[in-house]
Amino acid sequence: MHRALSELDMADMADMADMGQGAVARCPAVLVTAPASGQGKTTITAALARLHARQGRRVRVFKCGPDFLDPFWHELASGAPVYQLDLWMTGEADCRARLHAAAQEADLIIVEGVMGLYDGEPSAADLALRFGLPVLAVIDAGAMAGTFGAVAYGLQHYRAGLRWAGVLANRVGSERHAGMLQASLQNPAHWLGALLRNPALTLPERHLGLVAATELGDAMARLDAAADALAATPLGQMDAVQLGAWAVDFPAPAARPVAPLLAGRTVAVARDAAFCFIYAANVQTLEQLGARVVFFSPLADAALPPCDAVWLPGGYPELHAAQLHANQPLRADLHAHVQAGKPLWAECGGMVALMDSIRQPDGRVQPLWGLLSGEVSMHTRLAALGPQQLVWQGHCLRGHTFHYSTCSSSAREVARTAAPGAAPRAKVREVGEALYRHGSIHASYFHAWFASAPQAVALLFGAAGADCVADAEKAACP
Template identity: 45%
Template sequence: MSFQSQSVSCPALFLSAPGSGDGKTTFTAALARYFKQQGKVVRIFKTGPDYLDPQILAQASGEAVEQLDLWMAGEEYCQQKLFEAAQVADLILVEGAMGMFDGDPSSADLAARFNIPVAILMDVKGMAQTAAALVTGMANFRDDVKVAGLIANSCGTERHAELIRNALPEDLPLLATLPREPAVALPERHLGLVQAEEVREELEQRFNAGVDWVAGNRITELPAAVEFHSAPVPEVKPLLKGKRVAIARDIAFSFIYDANLRLLKEMGAEYQFFSPLNDSEMPPADALWLPGGYPELYAAQLGQNQSMQDSIRSFHDSGKPTLAECGGFLYCLETLTDLEEHQYPMLGLMHGHGAMRGKRGCQGMQTAVLPEGDVQAHAHHRSRSEGTAEPISHGRRQRHQAPGEAIYREQGLTASYLHLFFPSNPTAIAAIFNGAYEMSDNDRLESDLLKSMAG
């Protein structure tokens, strides 16, 4: 039977900026909370691979936040998620990443593909008519992107706003003028925003202050409706039917895409969360997932939870499959050194030592080249590893030929700095969690050696 696309309309707005740091997430959260208080259902999407911003935005809107990326997830996936949101939402907001035209694909590419009008948020501190010149240039840079207007952040006075407004062309309105307001600024740390779970009550105060911050502007009127279409999404097969997956999740391990969890469930898996920080042992499981997060901030507590370490080591020794990503990978090494140069014992499931690097690090889109198949992924870390065994492969960078992140495979453990986007290759993900990889004699020798060192 041939696919017949359906369509549904919903007010939608894409929030972008000239670059990072103009206040996109702060404004998106405030606007979402404003409409939520009006009784509207607000569905937010975040452009690109991001874990922290969606946590903040989900709390602000009261709804799940999805990542949209044409390279990582694919065009049809993005199309279908927008269509599904439009069926239940009164408003769709999409927050861009970096600058409007940065990256390949960029925020502008995503907005153009789905015909979503763009509101450009700009920090106008220290400029007036120049802000109008910059946003006019951005609005006319591409014919396929529709710019709805300018949101002037850090706008000092009404005179400041008047200078900008009068310099804008008639077809490019000033949608909002936002004063400098520290009470709405979101807390940050070295990889970006602080996790929502850590500062939930503080965030509520900032969201409520944000409602007053955005009120009284044209931006608080619902934007024009956009027509969204369904896409021919492939059927998900029950490749993990009956499998139990234990997933580490607490303030040390929280970098988890909702899309990844949804796919595990759609493939028939049952999953259970546990806390490497606070629990004494992991739950019974056929497979283990150690996602990324901030283990370096809680390394002392992780190192002291000996019963949990013993439980995970016992699981690993059984030969069952484990996937460890970024922070989870660091947890699997022998030691981790934090930003204060304190070293703590980790799981020791594989040889090697991890250490934080301050402001230096790596980020970018990569394809994880695995025996089970290629999986789209990204890297974002400010740490290094050393003393590890030879990797089985490296990530393939999106835009240049240098080898990407090392990928390790030892005794059923797949470990890397890469964060995998499961829906990009469900078959490969199912093979990893099914333990299709068989332990070699060399793996067994490595396992016995590590057990003797840990013992």
């Protein structure tokens, strides 16, 4: 199962390498948001992408905020890689570059918001205002009538300057109910339709979020069903002329060249059901650094591909612990890789898999790979959630933390992440996450956004100077 990057990935990376080229790119775009989480915006975003892709349009989808799982559905729906947009984690310049690149090749750009429209700092509303994105509100109207209009009005007018695309009622009880909701709007032109309550249109979930589309044999059928339902609404019946009202000008960004610090090196990336939390932009950054990226499956492969460095990303090792432990040939290969002094970067679930054992919520203890001393304990509630940043070798690497487990390790702690110094964010773990080092292993619960500090990433993957220990005095994160 050793695989090189797909032709689609490679073509997309070539486009991104030229992100500083060209003039203003104009393309219809929309931000799909809601009053809160759980309103159905991921389903609507994916359904809208699938509907227009079926009609032959080139659709590019983005996810606002740090999220690994929703993009699986959006990528399946659109047939194109999905990138994250976050004014803090990815930065405005990165957002601007990716939107401009998408606008150069797409007929429609769809951005899914995070939580509610005004939640977070910065919020989805901040992103919409910064780039002039029209805002489409999805509201779960199953338990309301006239208040629907008040909620829609509040979302539109709470902050001045938002471009308003309209509102879609979700999980509606009947056609009569839909009529009541439509009548509650102060501006009838903002009505984009209603989707009736239908359990078949709900995407499956578990801890950490949605089940990845790649794990479900009927994922495309689910998307087609949602797209069919959306096709019966005014939103789903918009043609190219109507989409033109959502047109946004995306100016060309300044070029941001990345030095090929990993030229000539091969990075092996774990990718399967146990290790699936991989930002497409992170793989892209490795390529821009000059690395050759290959993929392998710790669940299915008995050996590492030939490589100079390994990346074990996050995912669900707790769901596959017994199978991972049973793959002793791969464990032996990883051990030999580390004994040879070759870099191994493990984040969140990748770090968990390296530990001695994991204790499940029911008390069962399952051995793991034992390359990093310590035990992991799974919990039924979140242990940490929020944006984090790491000063590493004089560079500020941004990212986030999101996990249900805790670990106790005797490995050397060489650095610790910290929450950003911006306005307080809900549930941010203020003590930060440890960065452990054992031999050539660096491991943390921290999920890094590689593009925020390519030089730091190059050091983690073995570029010259990687043997230095982090010195918090060398740099400070803004």
